[in-house]
Amino acid sequence: MTTQTIPPCPVCNGPISELDDGWLCTNCEFGIPRMIRQKVLDRCDIVGIIINGRSRLIPGFQMPGTTQTFDGVIVLEKNSVRLLPGESTNMKCPKCGEEIYRFTRGFRCGRIAECGFVVYDQFAGLTLSEEQMRDIIVKGNSGLIDGFISKKNGSQFSAMIVVDDGKTEKDPKKWEMGGGCLKLEFPDDKKSSTI
Ligand SMILES: [Zn+2]
Numbered sequence: 001m002t003t004q005t006i007p008p009c010p011v012c013n014g015p016i017s018e019l020d021d022g023w024l025c026t027n028c029e030f031g032i033p034r035m036i037r038q039k040v041l042d043r044c045d046i047v048g049i050i051i052n053g054r055s056r057l058i059p060g061f062q063m064p065g066t067t068q069t070f071d072g073v074i075v076l077e078k079n080s081v082r083l084l085p086g087e088s089t090n091m092k093c094p095k096c097g098e099e100i101y102r103f104t105r106g107f108r109c110g111r112i113a114e115c116g117f118v119v120y121d122q123f124a125g126l127t128l129s130e131e132q133m134r135d136i137i138v139k140g141n142s143g144l145i146d147g148f149i150s151k152k153n154g155s156q157f158s159a160m161i162v163v164d165d166g167k168t169e170k171d172p173k174k175w176e177m178g179g180g181c182l183k184l185e186f187p188d189d190k191k192s193s194t195i
């Protein structure tokens with residue numbers, strides 16, 4: 001059986017040893033824990049992180065305080081690593097200003113537990129385009145989208161997905177669309193409903 005050799009320490013170039021609870025440089029403070037948010041990392045992940053400075057998108061990290069999991073990217077930072085909830089983007093969260101990350105099902109805020117802002121690519125029977133999702137985050141609304149399908153009676157409707165002014169704090173742990181700060185606006189009347 002061949003095992004992948006662990007590259008030298010990215011900080012001091014010293015040898016890294018594998019322990020039960022993670023990987024530690026024998027020469028400096030650098031180390032990577034074996035388990036992050038209940039996800040057990042394997043040697044392949046560690047080698048990738050040390051060589052590339054970042055991992056692939058890894059599924060299975062646990063949301064704090066829930067049983068739900070999310071996919072993330074582990075990046076090197078100083079003497080250890082940091083878990084990012086997806087691939088970096090150049091966008092800022094409209095709710096809290098933190099960086100927005102791309103994940104398999106859409107975009108979300110880096111303050112995954114505290115803020116919870118998220119835009120899923122699926123909503124009311126439609127798959128949102130990359131541009132529509134980006135418009136929600138950057139411009140605060142998706143523009144008018146046709147062809148949503150009502151859950152109540154199956155009829156089609158048109159609406160805009162807009163970012164709420166954020167005056168009402170919702171519970172981000174509910175992990176709902178927008179972390180509770182997106183709503184629908186309809187063209188016909190001024191009524192809107194929170195999604
Ligand atoms: Zn070192």
Ligand SMILES: [Zn+2]
Nearest residue numbers: 093096109115
């Ligand atoms: Zn945020």
